[in-house]
Structure formats: structure tokens, C-alpha cells
Amino acid sequence: MSEPQAEPIKPVVAVVGRPNVGKSMLVNRIIGRREAVVQDVPGVTRDRVSYDAIWNGREFVIVDTGGWAPDAKGLAAQIAEQAELAIAAADTVLFVVDASVGIQDVDEAVVQVLRRSKKPVVLAANKVDDARNEAEAAMMWNLGLGEPHPVSALHGRGSGDLLDALMEALPEAPLEADVELGGPRRVAIVGRPNVGKSSLLNKLAKQQRSVVDNVAGTTVDPVDELVEVAGTVYRFIDTAGIRRRVKEASGHEYYASLRTASAIERAEVCVVVIDAADPIADQDLRVLTMVEEAGKALVIAYNKWDLTDEERRRYLNREIEQDIRAFDWAPQVNISALTGRGVDKLSKAIEAALEGWETRISTGKLNAFLGRITAAHPHPVRGGKQSRILFGTQAHTSPPTFALFTSGQLDPGYVRFIKRRLREEFGFVGTPVHIEVRAREKRSK
Structure with missing residues (x-):
């Protein structure tokens, strides 16, 4: 077998500028789809958010950043820090x-930061919607960053010339020596708003990675980050909190909640964060169900454990017994994203869930198991007929999916019984198990 070829590392473009100059809209124009959150309110993009892009056959990564403001305070200061990290x-x-x-003064301040970074800069003069505005774009020569490229993110005017200039400024992609086949495992951190998803990612990454503020729904974009946990590198996808009703969410929250579902789709394993200090909510169960229905490996992390007293833990155990019982196959970890307690245990739980997710049972072993349980617990007789399982096979893994060929339809209760016994016999920790019943069609005379 030949060795895998070294692959080029994609060059990275950071998109910076003061708030509300149209960075996200320009990113959408460049990547050709509505991904970045766009709303006519300054400061909607709060984190570094990266997307794959391609122009004239050249692949690169584009990073959308929050608006940079030099004298920013509080949340705005953190956004500025994110933009500086993206430039670096x-x-x-x-x-x-x-x-x-x-x-504007802020533009001048950004220029100072860019000069210090010594990175190649391409200047985009946005909102030049027609030829009459070309003169306004020419004024941008005064920034001292070379030729301003007039562009309209709204209409797409000039975007091709801008991309050509960008390609010229990009370094040739270096080759990556050891390319890891398959790459790091993809993990989505999901949960309802304000349960501590971003704090958890920051604790794992050991640096301020996502902007965290004690306002429900602060993170509005899924953010990919390579993070090492207990010696293993994972690709973490931090997502916006799921809103109870997508239709009721306004503006950027609406798009962000739509993308939470796509983040679950992109992930292999989902860490569902639940606030241990609060009663388990319907939204928590909705998130768990979304992960199960998407067929992803699952880990449940009870966060804010440091804020729970003995009485709350007693109530929580009762809630878990009643509400989370349907997900008792998922590994559970008690953590505090704030203090870091239990966070290292996440790696072990993620690995166990992925192992369960990828488990394959040989056809011989599966049919021996089916033979044993159907002999001990045959399917009930319905209308004078008794359905039998003729043969079973594992159709695929990730998640484990079994096809049962039967002489007739099986009762849903009996399918649940087989699923339960499959888990008892083969483990399947941290993964949904799917069973498809394929009843033999009656032969027409």
C-alpha cells in the first residue's frame, strides 16, 4: 500500500475591521453561502469563526472576527482580543x-495593530455600490496600506478583483509532513443557552477562546478549535445555545440556532452540557433527543457542580432517574467549567462513547445472540400468527444499525426489548442503537 501523500496546509485569511463595516456579509460573499451571522447591529460576530473557501482552484481558510475597537471595555474588549489573536x-x-x-479614528487604530503584526494586508473599501462611490474608495489610500479595492459585499461588485488581490498576497501553501488520516475526532459542545458551553471550551483550550459573558446566548457562531484533552487532540465545535422555538428567536439567534443542528450533524460525538444547579428543563431533553435522532455518540456533562449543595444533588439524582433515564446509556461526567473540576475526565468519556459508536458485531455472533433471546422470549402471538426473526445483520456502524429480517412485523415493545438486550450483551456505551425491521413480504399466489 502506498504512503499517504503529504497535503498542503491551507493558508489563513483573517477578516478584520471596526464593527458594522460589513465583514460578515463580505465573508458570505467570498464563501458563497449564508454561513456567517449577518445582522444590521454592530457586534453580532463575537468570536473568531473560520470557514473553508476556494477561489480559482486555490483553497484557503477565512476567519471572520468581531469588530475591533481600541478603547473597548468589557465584552467589546474581549472581542478586540479575539480579533488580535486571529491576526496573529x-x-x-x-x-x-x-x-x-x-x-474613522478606529480604522487608524486598527492600522497600528496591523503594522505591528507585520502581516500582508489587503484593503477592502466596502459599500461601494456603484461607480459614483469610487472616489470615496480612493480616499482610503490615506490609510497607508496600499491600494484600496472597492467592493460591495451587498451586491458582489468588485469581489472577484478583491479575491485576485487576496490570492496574490497569500503565501504558497506549505506541505504538511505527517498528515493524519481522518484527522482529529469532531466533538460538538451543545446545550441550552447559558449552561457554560463556552466556559467549558475555554477551560479545555486553556485560553480565552470563545467570548464568554454572563448573558444568555452570548455565543452566536459555531467555532471550530483543535484542543488537546488528556493527551488526545479533538476538533471542538462550540455552538450557539438551542432556543426553545426557533421561530421565536430573533435575527442572528435564528440563524445561530439553525446552525446548532448542523454542528450536531458535523460532529461525531456531542457533549451535552446541563446546568446541574438548575432543574433539568424540557430544552435539555430536546437537545439530548436531537443528538440521539442524529445518530451521534453522546456524553452528558453536568456543569456548575461546584454550585450544587447536598440537597440540590439529591433532587438532581431524582430528576436524572425520571427524565434522563432514556439516555442512561450515555457516559455522565460531573464538571465545573469555571474551576476545571472533572474536565479531564471528559476525554475518557468521549473515547468510550466513540468506541461504542463504532462497535461492529459479527453476523455469526449477532445471530447466536438473537437465537438465544428469541428462544427464551419469543415474540407474542398476534391474530393467531407469531412473527419470527429469521436472520439479523449489522448494516453499519456510527451509530450501530441492525437489520432484522422477520416473517412479519414486530411489536414496538419487542423491538425495544431486543435493543435493551443488545446493550446488555455488547455494551454500546454512549451511542444510540438503531434497529430496522424488514418483514418478509407475503408471496402472491
């Missing part, structure tokens, strides 16, 4: 200014 990690910077309002 980038190969080239795409600096977006609003040509319709001219050069």
Missing part, C-alpha cells in the same frame, strides 16, 4: 473599511 494566527489580513463614511 493568519497568513494574510483582509482589512475591511466602510468607504461611505470615510476613515
Whole structure:
């Protein structure tokens, strides 16, 4: 077998600029789909958010950042820090200014940061919607960053020329020496708003990674991050909190909640974060069900364990017994994202769930098992007929899915019984188990 070829590492473009100059809209224009959260409110993009992009056959990664403000306080200061981190990690910077309002003090301040970074910069003068505004774009020469490229993120005007300039500024992609086949396992951190998902990611990453603020729904974009936990590297996808009713969520929350579902789809294993200090809510169960229905491996993390007293833990155990019983196959970890307690145990739980998710049972072993349980517990007789399982096979893994060929339909209760016995026999820790019944069709005379 030939060795895997070394693959080029994709160059990284960081998109920076002060709030509300149209960075996210320009990112959407470049990647050709509505991914970045766009809303006519300054500061909607709060984290570094990366997307794969391609232009004229060249692949690169584009990182959308929150608006940079030099004298920012509080949440805005954290967003500015994220933008600086993105510049530090980038190969080239795409600096977006609003040509319709001219050069602002904040733009000048961003230029200082860009000069210090010594990174190649491509200047995009946005909101040049027609030829009449070209003169306004020319004023941007005064920033001292070279030629301003007039563009309209809204209409797409000039975006091709801008991308050509960007490709010229990008370094040739270096080759990655040891390419890991398959890459790191993909983990989505999901849960209802304000249960501590971003704090958990930050604790795992050991640096301020997602902007965290004690406001429900602060994180509005899924953010991919390679993080090492207890010696294993994972690709973490931090997601916006799931809103109870997507239709009721306004603006950016609506799009962010839609993407939470797509983050679950992209993941192999989902860590569902539940606030241990609060009673288990319907939304928590909804998230767990979404993961199960998507067929993903599952770990349940009870966060804010440091805020629970003995009485709350007693109630929590009762709630788990009643509400989470249907998910008792998932590994459970008690953690505190704030203090870091129990966070290292997550790696073991994730590995166990992935192992269960990828378990394959040989056809011989499966049919021996089916023979034993159907002999001891045959299917009930219905209308004078008794359905029998003729043969079973594991159709696929991730999640384990079994096809049962039968002489007639099986009662849902009997299918649940087989599923329960499959878990007892083969484990399947941390994974949904699917059973498809294929009843033999009656032969027409």
C-alpha cells in the first residue's frame, strides 16, 4: 500500500475591521453561502469563526472576527482580543473599511495593530455600490496600506478583483509532513443557552477562546478549535445555545440556532452540557433527543457542580432517574467549567462513547445472540400468527444499525426489548442503537 501523500496546509485569511463595516456579509460573499451571522447591529460576530473557501482552484481558510475597537471595555474588549489573536494566527489580513463614511479614528487604530503584526494586508473599501462611490474608495489610500479595492459585499461588485488581490498576497501553501488520516475526532459542545458551553471550551483550550459573558446566548457562531484533552487532540465545535422555538428567536439567534443542528450533524460525538444547579428543563431533553435522532455518540456533562449543595444533588439524582433515564446509556461526567473540576475526565468519556459508536458485531455472533433471546422470549402471538426473526445483520456502524429480517412485523415493545438486550450483551456505551425491521413480504399466489 502506498504512503499517504503529504497535503498542503491551507493558508489563513483573517477578516478584520471596526464593527458594522460589513465583514460578515463580505465573508458570505467570498464563501458563497449564508454561513456567517449577518445582522444590521454592530457586534453580532463575537468570536473568531473560520470557514473553508476556494477561489480559482486555490483553497484557503477565512476567519471572520468581531469588530475591533481600541478603547473597548468589557465584552467589546474581549472581542478586540479575539480579533488580535486571529491576526496573529493568519497568513494574510483582509482589512475591511466602510468607504461611505470615510476613515474613522478606529480604522487608524486598527492600522497600528496591523503594522505591528507585520502581516500582508489587503484593503477592502466596502459599500461601494456603484461607480459614483469610487472616489470615496480612493480616499482610503490615506490609510497607508496600499491600494484600496472597492467592493460591495451587498451586491458582489468588485469581489472577484478583491479575491485576485487576496490570492496574490497569500503565501504558497506549505506541505504538511505527517498528515493524519481522518484527522482529529469532531466533538460538538451543545446545550441550552447559558449552561457554560463556552466556559467549558475555554477551560479545555486553556485560553480565552470563545467570548464568554454572563448573558444568555452570548455565543452566536459555531467555532471550530483543535484542543488537546488528556493527551488526545479533538476538533471542538462550540455552538450557539438551542432556543426553545426557533421561530421565536430573533435575527442572528435564528440563524445561530439553525446552525446548532448542523454542528450536531458535523460532529461525531456531542457533549451535552446541563446546568446541574438548575432543574433539568424540557430544552435539555430536546437537545439530548436531537443528538440521539442524529445518530451521534453522546456524553452528558453536568456543569456548575461546584454550585450544587447536598440537597440540590439529591433532587438532581431524582430528576436524572425520571427524565434522563432514556439516555442512561450515555457516559455522565460531573464538571465545573469555571474551576476545571472533572474536565479531564471528559476525554475518557468521549473515547468510550466513540468506541461504542463504532462497535461492529459479527453476523455469526449477532445471530447466536438473537437465537438465544428469541428462544427464551419469543415474540407474542398476534391474530393467531407469531412473527419470527429469521436472520439479523449489522448494516453499519456510527451509530450501530441492525437489520432484522422477520416473517412479519414486530411489536414496538419487542423491538425495544431486543435493543435493551443488545446493550446488555455488547455494551454500546454512549451511542444510540438503531434497529430496522424488514418483514418478509407475503408471496402472491
